[in-house]
Amino acid sequence: MTENTTAFSAIEWTDAGLRLLDQRRLPGEDVYLTIEDAPAAADAITKMVVRGAPAIGITAAYGVVLSARQHYREASHDWLSRVEGDMNLLAAARPTAVNLVWAIEQMRACLRVTPVEPVEVLLAVAARIHREDIEANIRMGAYGENLINKGDSVLTYCNAGSLATGGYGTALGVIRSAWSAGKLEKIYACETRPWLQGARLTAWELIHDRIPVTLITDNSAAFLMQGGQLQWVITGADRVAANGDVINKIGTYQLAVSCRYHGVRMMVVAPLSTLDMAMPAGDQVTIEQRPDNEVLELAGQRVAAAGAAGWNPAFDVTPAALVDCLVTEAGVVHAPDREKLLSLSNAQQPDG
Ligand code: MRU
Numbered sequence: 001m002t003e004n005t006t007a008f009s010a011i012e013w014t015d016a017g018l019r020l021l022d023q024r025r026l027p028g029e030d031v032y033l034t035i036e037d038a039p040a041a042a043d044a045i046t047k048m049v050v051r052g053a054p055a056i057g058i059t060a061a062y063g064v065v066l067s068a069r070q071h072y073r074e075a076s077h078d079w080l081s082r083v084e085g086d087m088n089l090l091a092a093a094r095p096t097a098v099n100l101v102w103a104i105e106q107m108r109a110c111l112r113v114t115p116v117e118p119v120e121v122l123l124a125v126a127a128r129i130h131r132e133d134i135e136a137n138i139r140m141g142a143y144g145e146n147l148i149n150k151g152d153s154v155l156t157y158c159n160a161g162s163l164a165t166g167g168y169g170t171a172l173g174v175i176r177s178a179w180s181a182g183k184l185e186k187i188y189a190c191e192t193r194p195w196l197q198g199a200r201l202t203a204w205e206l207i208h209d210r211i212p213v214t215l216i217t218d219n220s221a222a223f224l225m226q227g228g229q230l231q232w233v234i235t236g237a238d239r240v241a242a243n244g245d246v247i248n249k250i251g252t253y254q255l256a257v258s259c260r261y262h263g264v265r266m267m268v269v270a271p272l273s274t275l276d277m278a279m280p281a282g283d284q285v286t287i288e289q290r291p292d293n294e295v296l297e298l299a300g301q302r303v304a305a306a307g308a309a310g311w312n313p314a315f316d317v318t319p320a321a322l323v324d325c326l327v328t329e330a331g332v333v334h335a336p337d338r339e340k341l342l343s344l345s346n347a348q349q350p351d352g
Helices: 038-046 053-073 079-091 098-112 119-147 171-180 197-208 218-226 252-262 338-348
Strands: 011-014 017-021 032-035 152-156 184-190 214-216 232-235 239-241 246-249 265-269 315-318 325-328 331-334
Touching: 011 053, 011 119, 017 053, 032 038, 032 053, 038 053, 038 079, 053 079, 053 098, 053 119, 079 098, 098 119, 119 171, 119 265, 119 325, 119 331, 152 171, 171 184, 171 197, 171 232, 171 265, 184 197, 184 218, 197 214, 214 218, 218 252, 232 246, 232 252, 246 252, 252 265, 252 315, 331 338
Parallel strands: 152 184, 152 232, 184 214, 232 265, 265 325
Antiparallel strands: 011 017, 017 032, 239 246, 246 315, 325 331
C-alpha cells in the first residue's frame, strides 16, 4: 500500500463497508461513518460527508464494489442492471467533478469483462484507483515544489488536501512538499465561504501535520497581494477542460483575476483524471447549484436578514489565460492551452 504520508485516512475500505471521515463535522469531531451500499455512498457525496474531486471519484468506485457485493450475493438474476442503476445514481451525486464519472467508467469497464464473481476484481480496481491517486499526488507535490523559490509565500483555497483526495493532496501536496523542503515563508488559506473548507478542513489538516497556516477571510486576498506578500496562489480543480479552463471552487476565478493584476502566479494542481478532453471549454460544464441556505446561514444559524434570497453556485470557471501553470503527475504545463493539453493527453495513451 502506498504511504498516505498523513496520519489520517478520510476513506478506508473495510469488510464492513466503506469508512468515511464525516467532513461536515470537522474540525470539532472526528467521526467515521460506515457506508454499506451504493445509495448511501451517493448520499454521502451529495451531502458532502466526503468532498473534493478525487475523493468523490474514489468513493464512487468503492460504491460500485458495495453495489456488486449486495446484488451479486443476493444472486438476483438481474444483478448487473441493478449495479448499472447504482452507477447512474452515483454519477448523478454531484455533477461538476469529472473524477466521479471517470472512476465509474473504470468500474463499468471492469464489469464488462468480469461477468462472474465480480466483487474481488472490482475491489482491486477501486483500490488501484485509490492507490494511484496518492502516487499521483506525491509526484505532483515534487513537480510543484520545483516551481517555488525559497522564501515564497503561498495562498491556497478551499481544501485540496488529503481530505479531498486518496491522500497527500493536490494543492496541499505541493504545499506539503515545499514546506518539507524548507522553502515556504508563509502559508495562507482562505476561509472559503459558504462551506468553509479552508477554515474548517485545510486549517485542520495542516495543523494536524504541524504545518503552520494563517487563515484569511476570502475578501482579504486582493489586499494581501497588493502588499506584495504573496508569490503564489495554489489550488486544485474539479475539472480541467480541453482548452485549459479550470473549474474549481467558487471564488477561484476572482483569485485568478486578482493574481494577474498583482503579478502573483496562479498554480493549478490536478491529476490527469481531472482532465476532461471531451469538454471543449469551461463554459459548457454543468455547475452544481447548492441550497441557498448554505449562503444565508453560518454553521446552521441564519445570519442573513429575513427575506434575503441567496445564490449558491458551488464552482466557477477560470479561463486558461489566467492560469500560469497546470501541474499534473505527467509534468508541468506552463500557460496551458488546447494544443499543450492535447499533446499531454496523447502522450498518456498506451501507444502515445
Ligand atoms: O465542494 P468541494 O469541497 O467538493 O470542492 C472542492 C474543490 O473545489 C477542490 O479544489 C477540488 O475538488 C480539487 S480537490 C483535490
